[in-house]
Amino acid sequence: MLVKYVIDFSKGSKEQKDLLGGKGANLAEMTKLKLPVPTGFTITTEACLDYLEKKDEISAELDTEIRQHIESMERRTKKRFGATSDPLLVSVRSGSKFSMPGMMDTILNLGLNDETVIGLIQKTDDARFAYDCYRRLLQMFGDVVCGIDKNRFEEQLDFYKSKKKYCSDIEMQAEDWQELVAVYKDIFLEVTHRPFPQDPYEQLTLAVEAVFHSWNNRRAITYRRLHDIPDSLGTAVNIQEMVFGNFGTASGTGVAFTRNPATGEKGIFGEFLLNAQGEDVVAGIRTPQPISELKLLLPQVYQEFLTLSSLLESHYRDMQDIEFTIENGKLYLLQTRDGKRTAKSAFKVCIQLVEEGIISKKEAIQRINPTMVTQLLHPVFEPDHLKNAQVFATGLPASPGAANGNIYFTAERAKKASEQGEKVILIRQETSPEDIEGMVVSEAIVTSRGGMTSHAAVVARGMGVCCVAGCEEIYVDEFLEQATAGNVTLHQGETISVDGTTGTIYRGSIPYVEGDEWQLLETITDWAKEEASIGVKANAETPADIKTALKLGAQGIGLARTEHMFFGEERIVEMRKMILAQHEEALMIPLNKLKEFQKEDFRTMFTLLKGKPCTIRLLDPPLHEFLPQTEEEITHLAKETQRTPAEIKYRIEELHEQNPMLGHRGCRLAVTTPQIYEMQVAAIIESAIEVAQKDTANTNVPEIMIPLIGSQEEMQWLRERLVQSIQKVFDNTGQEIPYKIGTMLEIPRACLTAEKIAEVADFFSFGTNDLTQLTYGFSRDDSGKFIGAYQDKKLLKEDPFQHIDEEGVGTLMKIAVDQIRNFDPSIKIGVCGEVGGDPQSIRFLKKIGVDYISCSPYRIPAAILTIAQEG
Ligand code: ADP
Ligand code: MG
Ligand code: MG
Structure with missing residues (x-):
């Protein structure tokens, strides 16, 4: 039997989500549509299940297939994996049938080592860029494959910058990154007792195995429980040629929705960062710019992106959530999927798509989950109470709604307080998948960093929980458990009110009323009635x-x-x-x-x-439900009926x-x-x-x-x-x-x-x-x-x-x-x-x-x- 654990992007299609995972199936579909997608292949979910079943062993067949497909990529890209000049570098990306944002891990720049990094410098003539890529690989590989705490690397970077009196990463020079690479390798050795693997194939195998394993990590399991996703699906692994958004100022990376995921409004909605790679946008490390500004900076790329995103939307017949990277003025699409959205946006988009003749009313009805109706009628603060409310800070209106509760700075504390019956609000610099258990129990989520597509924003919208993200004016001290904005400092357990629709945070508890979007609801209900x-x-x-x-x-x-x-x-x-x-x-x-x-x-x-x-x-x-209960009621009734209370009581007794x-x-x-x-x-x-x-x-x-x-x-x-x-x-x-x-x-x-x-x-x-x-x-x-x-x-x-x-x-x-x-x-x-x-x-x-x-x-x-x- 011909084993097929690996499928080239050019051979798959969007219907194969079971086998290729959502990301892989859509990468294949976009490749089929001849869109600018970096070349690559998908290791199937079957390979994952087989691996997990065989007690964690990559079979010889799988290993051979991976090598064959890498070789095929080498032929197409005219680059070689591990070559000392113009090396092929890849990303290793997990992706299961259902999108699980940030639940599983991605490694970028794989294939770099002490020698290929030189090759990359020769090819690009940019040592700063090359060493930046290398240190990112060390960091991601260390974290995902070897479980080295990300902070170990971040601390060293911060320490290095403060030593050099740099304010941001932008000031880091080639030599600086190069020095940091050496520091990172030391961390690697210290924690794992092994040097960072120099053999690109070894890197690749370890990374693939790590993705397979991540299917069973705790946060992935929690997410699956929460969303009723079966454990038996497994994840696919996508191996893809790297393109570089951190290659100077004509490069960048971003995420965009074809319509507004919060309100459903038509038109492109998203964020990007110039000179940045991969997760920089969603991780909330730097606050990204709105996509409209790309129009001024790189007008041609912006136009092309508009064309491609509307093409994708009509092809998928639904609002898309697209990841892209620009390398030296050239646009690449790295992911597309049906965008997660609020209930309001879901209703609005469905109605628009029907009006635009893209889907039928019948289809629109099928797309609306009955539970969304509840979310549609989101709460809002009572206007009268807002007048005198004291604003603590403002941020991005990441997920609509109104809530009040007591603030907690870690997921763990939030969870504990909530178990004790408190209404809690999680407030953090930024959230990450580890925080999921705390987010689930929160009335609202507040972050001081990150944009509309940050982890906090995406997850909150998915859960229908109110969220304000990127409140930069708040200084969140997770260690001291306090948040400061201006001259006000709030401590753990203090009450705030969060308006996710406007992005405002108030001190104290403001009463809210359930919201209403009757108009949208009426349209859909009318259509549903016909069916x-x-x-x-x-x-x-x-x-x-x-x-x-x-x-x-x-x-x-x-x-x-x-x-x-x-x-x-x-x-x-x-x-x-x-x-x-x-x-x-x-x-x-x-x-x-x-x-x-x-x-x-x-x-x-x-x-x-x-x-x-x-x-x-x-x-x-x-009848006893109507009888008087209190002495007062009995006396009153006695008077009304001109009888004595004793008589009334007797009759009540009789009726007992x-x-x-x-x-x-x-x-x-x-x-x-x-x-x-x-x-x-x-x-x-x-x-x-x-x-x-x-x-x-x-x-x-x-x-x-x-x-x-x-x-x-x-x-x-x-x-x-x-x-x-x-x-x-x-x-x-x-x-x-x-x-x-x-x-x-x-x-x-x-x-x-x-x-x-x-x-x-x-x-x-x-x-x-x-x-x-x-x-x-x-x-x-x-x-x-x-x-x-x-x-x-x-x-x-x-x-x-x-x-x-x-x-x-x-x-x-x-x-x-x-x-x-x-x-x-x-x-x-x-x-x-x-x-x-x-x-x-x-x-x-x-x-x-x-x-x-x-x-x-x-x-x-x-x-x-x-x-x-x-x-
Ligand atoms: P997630 O599922 O968490 O979004 P992804 O696999 O999509 O993870 O990757 C994380 C980030 O890395 C995304 O921003 C993506 O655009 C970027 N990325 C992935 N593969 C490549 C690649 N081959 N070249 C450049 N950037 C990439
Ligand atoms: Mg992605
Ligand atoms: Mg009855």
């Missing part, structure tokens, strides 16, 4: 919630809980009077008052809904239940006291008639829903009573309107006998909260005490109140759906429990064939999107 095969309604009853729900795309109301309407101060008194009434007459007085309240609410609902469907559930909770959730609630209340439901249906029908009379466009077909039904008999008996009550309304008003009477499916017995109940119910809606409670026998109100333990011990994968329990509850639901459809396929079946708003559960509910789901208003857009994506 959605089942409906999405809202659980809402207050005017504010109903308005929000409609704005967010609800088709109507799937659950209006009438009991929520009884909790107002004035109303609850009447409710209590009703509950405490001991004979019919005493009952009717408060009931009639309650009726007026209800009618007021229903009229508002119907008016807002303008004929959209509306399911109203009759009184559901146990051992197990109220399984007790006298829902339709059972109506079996003992039918007047309550009779009043409620009369209120519903009268309101509907009144609203329709005012404006026929608002004709509503009320869907009256009875909770907690467990048998056909129960349903039939209640239905008859309600129909009589409605008939009375028709007789009194001389008007008739259509209506429906249906029930919840929340008692397991109802699911098992749904076919019979269907004979007397016009529609159904699953109440998954109660159904889960009753199927599992887990009390909704107490399960928090033990579900965690079940999850820890792996007895439960997830909380069944958050994600539908497909195996148990789901089976019951399926039985019910099948039985109902069997009786009459046209009966509407909905879902109105908590899981109705959960994307994962929605996929299942859709499969078992419900007609719509209903959820809280803010979950509606994500629900519509999920349904549309499922097709």
Whole structure:
């Protein structure tokens, strides 16, 4: 069998991300497109897995293939690897299927040694440049391959500069770098007890092995856990001819996005550094210039870059994140990938691409992750509080949002404080992949160095966490754990507020409100609705919630809980009077008052809904929830009802239940006291008639829903009573309107006998909260005490109140759906429990064939999107 562990850039394509990794596949694609990509090849992920499996041994086959491909590069570049004149130098770059920014390591200038460095000098006539490259190799190789602390090298550089009274690297001369190379080699020897390997092939083999190993380093593993990336993928290794951005002032290196990754705004967005190599831009060591300035410095290169980046964007049909290097006025592309972006940018770019005719609406919908909807509505500070806020410093608005918390200067401390329940903000000179665990727990991230594409900025945007980067005016002292700006010094644990949208940092804690990007959301939701095969309604009853729900795309109301309407101060008194009434007459007085309240609410609902469907559930909770609790409430009620507090207490005693959730609630209340439901249906029908009379466009077909039904008999008996009550309304008003009477499916017995109940119910809606409670026998109100333990011990994968329990509850639901459809396929079946708003559960509910789901208003857009994506 022909082993193929290595594939030339010219032989691969963007579809081969599994085998070549994302970086390799795109380098191959760009090569295929004849773009200026330095030549090279990819060692496949299969080679990596094979290596890790064989307990860390480069097979003879792999070794041979690598050599063959290097030789092929030598022929094409007319340079030789290890030659003493014009040597071939390469970069060794990791790259797995999913981009893991900075998680794995890169080595540049590989192939340099004491002799080839001379060759490079002869070729370029630039000793300063050559020794700079060599010391970079020593530093990167030392760090990545041999695990030598980067600071060991940095310290020596700082020490050397201060000895020479240099302020920056730019002042370093050829001899200076040359001397430093000697120092670095000493460090190498001291730490590894071996000299720096001079044989280029040995360097290469060690580097490849190091990349393979880095797949299993801690930060890579943490990142994979965080993003659900399987460990079994492995990483590819790209070997590529070096081009030099540190070759004088007509050279440079940069990163750019084809559209703004924070806002989605169209147009090139990025940064570059002249006379710099590789990671200088992202590492935040020097603060880079905005890409627009390249236009002035190297206009031709800038133009070419614009052309190539727009070509790449249309080829990939998505916003690209491009790495480039300019060597002596010549532009090279070193990487392209779909750019990571904020939710806002994701929505905006999708909408633009549809408008530009590049992608279809259907495709746009597929590209939006339902969780982005949440991020889209980023928090912002309350404007009133901002007026008097004290600005501590400003920096780059790297990732939008608003947050407040206590500052910590190391990832470790931030993590500890957060575990203790503190809201934390990580503040550092710059972040690196080692900080990831601290970043994850932070409300916001602040750095004093680095640009919009620095590690901190990229990672924060990916996580949807607010970030201000490059606050140069802050002096961050990680050792003393303090940050100073101007004459203010903040210490560990002090509170700040961070505005990632403007780049401002304030002292103290400023309250924020959730942000909103309704416009973008509405566009996408509207498109998604066209694709959605089942409906999405809202659980809402207050005017504010109903308005929000409609704005967010609800088709109507799937659950209006009438009991929520009884909790107002004035109303609850009447409710209590009703509950405490001991004979019919005493009952009717408060009931009639309650009726007026209800009618007021229903009229508002119907008016807002303008004929959209509306399911109203009759009184559901146990009555004790409405009873007075405090002495004060009891005395007040006693006065109102002209009774003694003792009498009230006695009645409360009487109503006491051992197990109220399984007790006298829902339709059972109506079996003992039918007047309550009779009043409620009369209120519903009268309101509907009144609203329709005012404006026929608002004709509503009320869907009256009875909770907690467990048998056909129960349903039939209640239905008859309600129909009589409605008939009375028709007789009194001389008007008739259509209506429906249906029930919840929340008692397991109802699911098992749904076919019979269907004979007397016009529609159904699953109440998954109660159904889960009753199927599992887990009390909704107490399960928090033990579900965690079940999850820890792996007895439960997830909380069944958050994600539908497909195996148990789901089976019951399926039985019910099948039985109902069997009786009459046209009966509407909905879902109105908590899981109705959960994307994962929605996929299942859709499969078992419900007609719509209903959820809280803010979950509606994500629900519509999920349904549309499922097709
Ligand atoms: P990362 O995945 O962390 O971005 P990369 O492999 O892309 O790592 O490389 C890091 C930096 O080195 C990038 O800025 C890249 O442009 C630069 N680089 C990589 N290969 C070369 C090369 N052959 N010539 C010049 N610069 C390179
Ligand atoms: Mg890169
Ligand atoms: Mg219920």
